[in-house]
Amino acid sequence: MKKYRIFWTCILPEHLIAQYRLSFxxxxxxxxxxxxxxxxxxYSSMPLYVGGEMSKEAFSDKRFELIYDRWRKAGKFKQKLATFKEQFTMFQQIPKDASVWFYNLNTLNALLFVMLKLLKPSVQLNVIVLDFTPVNRGFGLNQIYLKLINWAHGRICLANSELFKKENSLVLPGVVPYSSKTRPEIKSIKKTVLLSGVLSEEISMLSMVLDVFSKLSEYELHITGIKGNELMLQQYANNHSNIHWHGQLPFNVYMELLHHITFQLSTRDINFPENxxxxPSKIIEALFHNRIIISTIHYPQIEGMKYFTVKPTKEEFHNGIRAIADLSDEELLRYANQGNVVERLFGVEVWNQAMAKIEE
Structure with missing residues (x-):
C-alpha cells in the first residue's frame, strides 16, 4: 500500500522568489x-530572515501550503522563534504512517524531524541531502544535523560522501522536470560562455574567471547571479567589451540567455567544504538544455556524460579554455545536446522510483 507522501521544502510562487530572497x-x-x-x-517554510507581512499570493498557490506564523510579523526576536511554532504546527498536521521527505535538514525543520521521530514513530522520515557543509574542526550545528540525516529512514544524496550512511541511501545529482517543451539544440558553436548562480569566491571562483576571460577577448562571457562582488563585476564589464554583467535575472529571461550561449561554466574549488x-544544479540544468559544460571538478555521479574538466588554478584554467577553443566544431558538438540522456537518468520518474524504493 502506497504511503501518504509529504514534501517539506522552502518555496514561494516563482514571481516572489527574488522579492523574499529565496534560493532560486x-x-x-x-x-x-x-x-x-x-x-x-x-509544506513550505521560510528562512529565518523572512519577516513582516507576506503577500497573499504566497498563501493561495495550490501547489503547496505555506506555514507562516504571526510571530514573523512581531519583530526580529520573535521572527527567529517563529520557525519553532511553525514546526509544531506542521507536526500536528502530519498523519500517522505518512512518509515525509525533507529538503535538507537544518534549523527550519530539525525540531519537526525529532518530534516526528520520537512522538510519531510510524511516520517514515527521509532526507534529500543537497547542500551540506561538513564541520572539519570544533563543534557546529551541522554535526547535529548530520546525525539526524543518518538517523533518517533513508536518504537521497547529490554526492557520494563517506559522511552519509550507506544503508538505504541513493545518489542522484539532480532532478529535471517533466516538460513537453522542446529544448533548443546547439547546431553550431559560438564562443559564448555563461557563469550563473551564486557568485561567491568559494562557489564560482569569480575573480579568477574574470581575470582569465579579460585576456580571452574572442570569448563573450555572460554573468548573472547573486552574492558576487558587484563593484568588481561592473568594473570588468566597463573595461572589457567581451564581459557582460546582467545582475540577477527573472527566470524566463535567464532561460533565454541560457539558450543563447554555448558553454556553461561550473567553477568550484574542491578544497572548500561547501563543495x-x-x-552544482547549474550543470544538470545546462546539460538538460543541451549546453556544453566546462567544470573545474570531475564528478563521478555523472560518469558517462561528456563534459570538459579544466584545472582550477588561473594559468591552468586559462590554458584549458584555450585548448577547448582550438577544438573543431565537430569535436565540440560531441559535448552538446545531451538533454535526452539527462532526462532519462535524472527525470522525475527516476526520482519517483528512487523514493518508492527507499520507502520500501
Missing part, C-alpha cells in the same frame, strides 16, 4: 521534483 536553485529543484506529482502534500557534499 532550491526553488527550481523543488518545483522540478514536484512536477512529477509524487507528493500528496507539500564536498553537493552537486
Amino acid at each position: 536553485a532550491a526553488c527550481n529543484f523543488s518545483y522540478n521534483l514536484m512536477s512529477g506529482c509524487a507528493f500528496d502534500k507539500v 564536498q557534499c553537493n552537486f
Whole structure:
C-alpha cells in the first residue's frame, strides 16, 4: 500500500522568489521534483530572515501550503522563534504512517524531524541531502544535523560522501522536470560562455574567471547571479567589451540567455567544504538544455556524460579554455545536446522510483 507522501521544502510562487530572497536553485529543484506529482502534500517554510507581512499570493498557490506564523510579523526576536511554532504546527498536521521527505535538514525543520521521530514513530522520515557543509574542526550545528540525516529512514544524496550512511541511501545529482517543451539544440558553436548562480569566491571562483576571460577577448562571457562582488563585476564589464554583467535575472529571461550561449561554466574549488557534499544544479540544468559544460571538478555521479574538466588554478584554467577553443566544431558538438540522456537518468520518474524504493 502506497504511503501518504509529504514534501517539506522552502518555496514561494516563482514571481516572489527574488522579492523574499529565496534560493532560486532550491526553488527550481523543488518545483522540478514536484512536477512529477509524487507528493500528496507539500509544506513550505521560510528562512529565518523572512519577516513582516507576506503577500497573499504566497498563501493561495495550490501547489503547496505555506506555514507562516504571526510571530514573523512581531519583530526580529520573535521572527527567529517563529520557525519553532511553525514546526509544531506542521507536526500536528502530519498523519500517522505518512512518509515525509525533507529538503535538507537544518534549523527550519530539525525540531519537526525529532518530534516526528520520537512522538510519531510510524511516520517514515527521509532526507534529500543537497547542500551540506561538513564541520572539519570544533563543534557546529551541522554535526547535529548530520546525525539526524543518518538517523533518517533513508536518504537521497547529490554526492557520494563517506559522511552519509550507506544503508538505504541513493545518489542522484539532480532532478529535471517533466516538460513537453522542446529544448533548443546547439547546431553550431559560438564562443559564448555563461557563469550563473551564486557568485561567491568559494562557489564560482569569480575573480579568477574574470581575470582569465579579460585576456580571452574572442570569448563573450555572460554573468548573472547573486552574492558576487558587484563593484568588481561592473568594473570588468566597463573595461572589457567581451564581459557582460546582467545582475540577477527573472527566470524566463535567464532561460533565454541560457539558450543563447554555448558553454556553461561550473567553477568550484574542491578544497572548500561547501563543495564536498553537493552537486552544482547549474550543470544538470545546462546539460538538460543541451549546453556544453566546462567544470573545474570531475564528478563521478555523472560518469558517462561528456563534459570538459579544466584545472582550477588561473594559468591552468586559462590554458584549458584555450585548448577547448582550438577544438573543431565537430569535436565540440560531441559535448552538446545531451538533454535526452539527462532526462532519462535524472527525470522525475527516476526520482519517483528512487523514493518508492527507499520507502520500501
